[in-house]
Amino acid sequence: MVLDDLGSSLRGTLDKLQGKTTLSEEDVEEIVKEIQRSLLSADVDVDLVMELSDSIRQRALKEEPPAGTTAKDHVLKIVYEEMVDLVGESTExxxxxxxxxxxxxxxxxxxxxxxxxxxxxxxxxxxxxxxxxxxxxxxxxxxxxxxxxxxxxxxxxxxxxxxxxxx
CATH class of the missing domain: 3.40.50.300 (P-loop containing nucleotide triphosphate hydrolases)
Structure with a gap:
């Protein structure tokens, strides 16, 4: 449920990055705020949300997307990696x-x-x-x-x- 909502809201935000090769601070802030909104509305602990937000913000602003990778794909990869770090690998x-x-x-x-x-x-x-x-x-x-x-x-x-x- 939370990940479905997060995925839907992120899709709309990430679509705005279509065609961009670099991210502005405003782009990153918009993405981070959308993630925060989705997670907080799903009752995720505020401290965890802030920890995740900070990690995504820092990486998105500091890391350069690999050659041939769009800003959108790079941010998506960062969000995925940070969420896996936070919650761990999936369990059957x-x-x-x-x-x-x-x-x-x-x-x-x-x-x-x-x-x-x-x-x-x-x-x-x-x-x-x-x-x-x-x-x-x-x-x-x-x-x-x-x-x-x-x-x-x-x-x-x-x-x-x-x-x-x-x-």
Whole structure:
């Protein structure tokens, strides 16, 4: 979802570079701002967004595109390499019955990540579900239920039960 949105918005920005062999600071700033907008709207951590932005900005302004490479292709390569550095190489997820438990600090994106993973698995033909067991945080049940509805996956939980194991 986030990468689809990022790809769509970047395509429009990068199309403006068509035919250019060098980049101006304004070109780079426009690209960086578009990346920031897309990632922040997808709930990516602000510090990670700023780290990625700085890396892309520095490389795009300092590196010369290799001979025969357009500015557009060069920027695209930089964005790809920096994102891979940030998130790591891709990992194959088995498309089979499995249970994935997310644990972490409040506000670290577990509910959003659960919905995104459930959506991805459903698009691959599986029938995922989200089970909400956070009995401590106010609004956790409602947030998870809404995210599951948006991802169009089954949702389970009990807002009146304060025992996660029982749920």
């Amino acid at each position: 997820l088995p498309l089979e019955d499995q249970t994935i438990m997310l644990a972490g600090l409040q506000g670290s994106g577990k509910t959003t990540s659960a919905a995104k993973m459930a959506w991805w698995f459903s698009k691959k033909g599986l029938r995922p579900a989200i089970i909400q067991t956070d009995t401590f945080r106010p609004g956790a049940y409602d947030q998870a239920k809404e995210m599951a509805e948006r991802a169009e996956v089954d949702f389970y939980g009990d807002p009146d039960n304060d025992d996660p194991v029982d749920i």
